[in-house]
Amino acid sequence: MNTTELAIERKGPVGVIALGMIASHPTGNHLTERSLAALDRAFISLTEDAKISRICLISRADVFLAGVDPQFFMDCILAGDIERLLSFTRAAHALLARIEGCDKPITAWVNGTALGAGLELALACHRIIAAQTAKFVLPETGLGIYPGMGGTQRTPRRIGIGLAKWMIYTGAIVPASQALEIGLIDAVHPISDDLQEPPDIRDASTKSARLLSERFQTLERVFAQHDVATLCDSAFPMPADPQAVRAVIQMRAKAPIALRLAEQVIDRGMTLPLSKAIEEEFSHLREIFATADARTGLASIGKQRPSFVGK
Secondary structure (H helix, E strand, O other): OOHHHOEEEEEOOEEEEEEOOOOOOOOOOOEOHHHHHHHHHHHHHHHOOOOOOEEEEEEOOOEEEOOEOHHHHHHHHHOOOHHHHHHHHHHHHHHHHHHHHOOOOEEEEEOOEEEOHHHHHHHHOOEEEEOOOOEEEOOHHHHOOOOOOOHHHHHHHHHOHHHHHHHHHHOOOEEHHHHHHHOOOOEEOOOOOOOOOOOOOOOOOOHHHOOOOHHHHHHHHHHHHOOHHHHHOOOOOOOOOHHHHHHHHHHHOOOHHHHHHHHHHHHHHOOOOHHHHHHHHHOOHHHHHOOHHHHHHHHOOOOOOOOOOOO
C-alpha cells in the first residue's frame, strides 16, 4: 500500500480511511513504513475532527491489507538491522492501541482478504464487518515467525484460546461465513456507500452469542487441550474428525520455533492485561527474527513451500 493509495473521505459525520483503492496492486497492498505513517496521520486527522462521530476503515480492492511487506522484513534481517524492524512494530502497536482506545466508534469493513497485519489492524477496531467474499488469515508460522502486531493477544480474546491457536498454528484461511460463526467478525454485510451498519449486528466478544458447529467445537477442543509438543509428536492419537486431523498435519509443516514461541506468548499473554500481553508478544520478536527458519520462510514467499529445520 503506497501512500498514494490511502485516501481520507468525510461523508457527513462518518470519517473514512480507504486502503488499497487499486485492485490487485503488484505490491499486494502491503503495510510499509511510509503507509503506516500515512495511516497514523489519517487516523489522527479524523479523531481530531469534531464533525466526525465515527470512523470506518475500508478497502474496495480484492485485498483489505496483505500484512507487512515481506521484503521489509528481509531487508532488515539481511542488513542486521533488527532495531528498524522493532521500531516499525512499536509504531504499529501504538497506532493499534490508539484505534482500540478511541472514543469514536471505529469499524473495519473488510472486502477481500485480511492477511496477517491486515487482520491485526481489523482486530483493533471496535467492529469488523465483512463482505461475503472476505477471508481472514494469520499465515506467520508458515513463514518462520509469529503474529507480532497483537495477533497472538487480540485473537484469543475475541474467539477463545483454542480457535486462536488453530488459526495461528495452521495459517487457516477462514472465509467470512466461518469467521462470523466463530466470532472473529461481527457481521457479514456488503459494503454500502453510506457505510450504515446492519441492524442485526452482534457483538463477537459475547461468547454466549456463538453457536459453534461440531467442526469448530472439535478444533477448539483439540488446540485448547493439547500443547504444541504433544500435537507435533508422531505418537499423538489423532482425533476422529478428518478436518481436525488435517489441521494437525498442517500445523506440523510450520516452523517449530515459531509454533513454540506463539504458544508461549499466547499462554502467558492470556494471564495478563492486554497492554502487558502485547509487551510479552513484542519481547520475543528479536529472537524469532534471528532464526534461520524466519529467513527461509520469508524468502520463500511466492516460491515453493519452505522446509523448516527448527533453528
